[in-house]
Amino acid sequence: QQQVKQSPQSLIVQKGGISIINCAYENTAFDYFPWYQQFPGKGPALLIAIRPDVSEKKEGRFTISFNKSAKQFSLHIMDSQPGDSATYFCAAYHSGSRLTFGEGTQLTVNP
């Protein structure tokens, strides 16, 4: 019940395209869903986060869509750039839990 399932494992997108990464969870107690971006050899950086009382949150080219009934959330990267090439982790937690990460998606944006 603590799992967060993330897909796809890897994603290749052309510059200017839309990158979409999906996550699903089972534990309905989760109430905070952050996304982290990690470049090789660096620590994960908080990208954007959402709580289940909203269905969408947008920050620049990054948008989280949240479907509470389906227990799914996704990250959309609009106008993807080569500099967006990184590993993306979705995560979830609630007041009594540890931060639970998805397995990660390695995004490559080709110029």
Added chain:
Amino acid sequence: DTEVTQTPKHLVMGMTNKKSLKCEQHMGHRAMYWYKQKAKKPPELMFVYSYEKLSINESVPSRFSPECPNSSLLNLHLHALQPEDSALYLCASSLRVPDTQYFGPGTRLTVL
């Protein structure tokens, strides 16, 4: 300022060495974490300190020994490590447990 700093950036040690990793934050956060991350995997939680007290130890071998001297500083003491302990060691902090965690850049550890 959402910066967590970690030193050293890289560390190579033999199996008989003793070394320490250091983590610092000045955001007034009262929770600090150590994670271990292997290549192409998500971070794995090792320890959690809340208000300078160890609150979670994820059954980590005793060759890893954490220490929280004050609310801004977190150390990880290493002794008699194994080659399989080679990984990126990440420190994170949050205002409280649980809350949004901010990660440091990590220490790349290689055990020979």
